[in-house]
Amino acid sequence: MNGVHDMGGMDGFGKVEPEANEPTFHHEWEGRVMAMVRAMGANGGVNIDSQRFARESLPPEVYLASSYYKKWFLAIENQLVERNMVGADELEAGHSLHQSPPLPRGKFTLDDVKRCETRANFDRQPQGPASFKPGDKVRTKNINPLTHTRLPRYVRGHTGVVERINGCHVFPDTNAHFKGDHPQWLYTVVFDARDLWGDDADPTLKVSIEAFEPYLEKI
């Protein structure tokens, strides 16, 4: 979706402001939100892409005005309600009021914490040979789906070069909507900044994205 989350190349947000000695969490609730989202992902209630889509789907004014973990919280609440795991009445009451569907991988317990130390594996068996190889010139498609995509707007319709093949992975565009893995080849595609931003761009700059094969066409 063409949401406000897709920020690459936007102007006007001001300076980057690093914080010295930043704590892991600024408020105790931020840690609880992070842990709940990890847990509900690990037990199969949501997935990484569905969570991203839920955050992107927050109204732009809410997205921009909310802190990072506030966005995570609003998104997980919305998702759990949409997926009938939590009722709006229960959020209101602050307690479970009725039966909810079981989770695909059951309750998240202490035994599950260890596997949260490392990232899940998104590698999948290829469905066919890769269409592109390093050195190939490609153009990113001009797509504007209302659904989730990982092709940022600032590269759409631009010409780049395939630099490396990174294997075959879960396709976020379908996984976000619980429509299956649909494994796709993943490439690093490099763009010259002047192709993206025009003649005034930094001549020393190259930008790459990680592009799934359906985002690309041969030229």
Added chain:
Amino acid sequence: MAHDHDHHHDHEHSELSETQLRVRALETILTEKGYVDPKALDAIVEMYETKIGPRNGARVVAKAWTDPAFKQALLADATQAINTLGHVSRTGDHLIAVENTPQRHNMVVCTLCSCYPWEMLGLPPVWYKASPYRSRAVKDPRGVLADFGVTLAKDTEIRVWDSTAETRFIVLPMRPEGTDGWSEDKLAELVTRDSMIGTGLPKKPAEMKS
């Protein structure tokens, strides 16, 4: 921003913010439904507060600075190379290490959200997830570097890696001069979090606390 350094889950505040109340309500609901064990949530929080942080990445960088064979393996397949090191925590697929050279400086961003190599660097800092960095890194990286007090030579090529998939990136910064013969442990002290994102450079020996 007000800092709340209280990490006790059941500590009672006299005034609870609306967000705190809502977060507690959701945790209560998920617990009552048997979806999560709150002790498991405590363990996740503790893991990121005490165990997983930029020290992991710093040790990998220091190892690459002292061991050419490891460096080669790291640049070829970072996940595999790191998982052969017993003393550093494991990392998931697909970690990619990118090397800074006198000709080329690498910088990592996630314009769409906040993708970041958690196992190597811990949870990302607020600025990494905020609009100014996400919007400008791909268009004006030198301006962003200036916000961090970093200036590169005019002809240094800048490569920005936008993490738009499940690949993750760690920058292998250049080893500072004047560190010949230093041990891995001592070198790791020079490796800052930002130098592994590409928004900073490693400390120089003179910046070390004696």
